[in-house]
Amino acid sequence: MSEERGPGPGAGTTSARPPMRDALVAAAFQLFLERGYEATTVDDIVTLAGVGRRSFFRYFPSKEDVVFPDHERSLKDMTAFLDADEDDDEPVARVCDAARLVLRMYTENPTFSVQRYRLTKSVPGLRAYELSVVWRYERAMAAYLRRRFAGWSDGDLRADVIAAAVVAAHNNALRSWLRSGGEGDAEAAVDHALEFVRQSWAPDGTESDAATRDDRDVVVLIAKRRTPMWRVVREIEATLDEA
Amino acid sequence: MSEERGPGPGAGTTSARPPMRDALVAAAFQLFLERGYEATTVDDIVTLAGVGRRSFFRYFPSKEDVVFPDHERSLKDMTAFLDADEDDDEPVARVCDAARLVLRMYTENPTFSVQRYRLTKSVPGLRAYELSVVWRYERAMAAYLRRRFAGWSDGDLRADVIAAAVVAAHNNALRSWLRSGGEGDAEAAVDHALEFVRQSWAPDGTESDAATRDDRDVVVLIAKRRTPMWRVVREIEATLDEA
Numbered sequence: 001m002s003e004e005r006g007p008g009p010g011a012g013t014t015s016a017r018p019p020m021r022d023a024l025v026a027a028a029f030q031l032f033l034e035r036g037y038e039a040t041t042v043d044d045i046v047t048l049a050g051v052g053r054r055s056f057f058r059y060f061p062s063k064e065d066v067v068f069p070d071h072e073r074s075l076k077d078m079t080a081f082l083d084a085d086e087d088d089d090e091p092v093a094r095v096c097d098a099a100r101l102v103l104r105m106y107t108e109n110p111t112f113s114v115q116r117y118r119l120t121k122s123v124p125g126l127r128a129y130e131l132s133v134v135w136r137y138e139r140a141m142a143a144y145l146r147r148r149f150a151g152w153s154d155g156d157l158r159a160d161v162i163a164a165a166v167v168a169a170h171n172n173a174l175r176s177w178l179r180s181g182g183e184g185d186a187e188a189a190v191d192h193a194l195e196f197v198r199q200s201w202a203p204d205g206t207e208s209d210a211a212t213r214d215d216r217d218v219v220v221l222i223a224k225r226r227t228p229m230w231r232v233v234r235e236i237e238a239t240l241d242e243a
Numbered sequence: 244m245s246e247e248r249g250p251g252p253g254a255g256t257t258s259a260r261p262p263m264r265d266a267l268v269a270a271a272f273q274l275f276l277e278r279g280y281e282a283t284t285v286d287d288i289v290t291l292a293g294v295g296r297r298s299f300f301r302y303f304p305s306k307e308d309v310v311f312p313d314h315e316r317s318l319k320d321m322t323a324f325l326d327a328d329e330d331d332d333e334p335v336a337r338v339c340d341a342a343r344l345v346l347r348m349y350t351e352n353p354t355f356s357v358q359r360y361r362l363t364k365s366v367p368g369l370r371a372y373e374l375s376v377v378w379r380y381e382r383a384m385a386a387y388l389r390r391r392f393a394g395w396s397d398g399d400l401r402a403d404v405i406a407a408a409v410v411a412a413h414n415n416a417l418r419s420w421l422r423s424g425g426e427g428d429a430e431a432a433v434d435h436a437l438e439f440v441r442q443s444w445a446p447d448g449t450e451s452d453a454a455t456r457d458d459r460d461v462v463v464l465i466a467k468r469r470t471p472m473w474r475v476v477r478e479i480e481a482t483l484d485e486a
Contacts, residue, residue, distance in 0.1 A: 157415050169403070
């Protein structure tokens with residue numbers, strides 16, 4: 001990402017978004033950085049961008065929305081990705097991939113993402129707005145997982161917990177990267193964090209059955225205490241043989 | 244909980260909270276239910292409660308805060324509970340117990356909790372407020388777990404993911420109970436949900452070691468794929484012998 005490039009979410013990507021929308025975002029962030037978020041009005045933004053107030057509100061319902069110009073698109077992309085799954089996709093891996101789509105929105109333009117992170121941390125109203133955005137991502141993932149876990153015992157519970165864990169893992173890695181000023185490999189950090197979550201839930205890891213899972217070089221066996229030893233050994237042998 | 248009892252968070256508990264504060268909450272909820280949240284002003288509330296505006300703002304910074312009168316106390320109680328832990332407490336079990344403390348705030352007064360749930364669902368501003376409250380609970384749990392997991396590999400990540408999972412499990416059970424109108428046993432439902440989370444993370448469940456854990460009637464064995472069969476069998480036999 002070039003240092004000279006202005007903020008604006010379109011920088012660094014070939015964008016189909018209207019140039020006026022990008023110009024409004026760029027003007028808004030220039031003013032937020034110069035004067036602070038609270039001291040900047042929508043009138044200031046449109047004056048700098050050289051457009052009318054009506055143009056601003058055509059793209060953004062409020063001043064807060066201009067801070068998060070890409071979340072609506074990102075949320076739509078993520079939902080479409082989840083809706084397009086095949087039944088043989090492993091559901092936890094699928095929501096991890098969905099989280100990677102969201103990450104891409106941040107890594108497309110590190111300068112803008114870091115500026116927004118600092119702004120959001122310092123303005124309580126923006127923190128609240130961001131929490132509601134994160135909540136919508138989490139609910140979209142949970143809705144997908146609820147469909148995939150329909151009929152499982154504790155399917156809804158499992159869906160809600162895994163969605164929350166995926167979001168928390170993604171945000172743990174994303175925040176470290178943003179705090180560092182966008183240095184380092186965000187994708188690798190998020191992959192590592194998501195793998196931690198994926199390994200916590202076996203594909204068929206219902207507690208009701210003896211089950212095995214393949215986590216690279218680890219075998220996990222879950223069995224009722226009263227399971228006869230011969231069955232346990234047979235399960236393990238069968239699994240190790242597959243290695 | 245008696246049907247005749249008014250809403251108000253103090254009902255059903257022996258409370259050390261000022262009666263005027265409870266009267267303001269009761270008046271606010273009476274008006275929210277009669278006229279709707281948006282149509283009710285602080286002036287309406289203080290008029291019904293028979294006190295001055297200054298009294299309202301002594302207890303509540305804004306109209307939103309009167310909807311969640313007990314969260315500050317609950318958050319303080321939870322943080323104190325987590326700070327008071329002994330090093331031999333199992334950390335995941337401890338945050339599950341912390342979540343149960345929060346639940347108690349809801350079950351102390353089911354009528355009030357159900358009314359607030361319906362109100363919060365229908366007013367976007369209150370949804371956002373509630374998300375920020377939930378976020379503070381989650382961060383308090385994560386901060387505790389980060390201390391306890393300090394020095395572990397991926398300690399912060401593990402802390403954030405488990406805190407999010409505990410909150411999601413708690414809220415899954417709590418929301419079902421609130422949706423049902425406060426029928427059924429909320430404690431049992433939350434216990435079940437939290438047990439699901441606790442079982443996902445063994446006390447010493449680092450993937451690097453063969454480890455066993457005791458989850459009531461379930462045995463989980465984690466072993467490297469290359470672990471010799473005789474060692475796996477010995478591990479299982481040792482564990483089952485303890486039963």
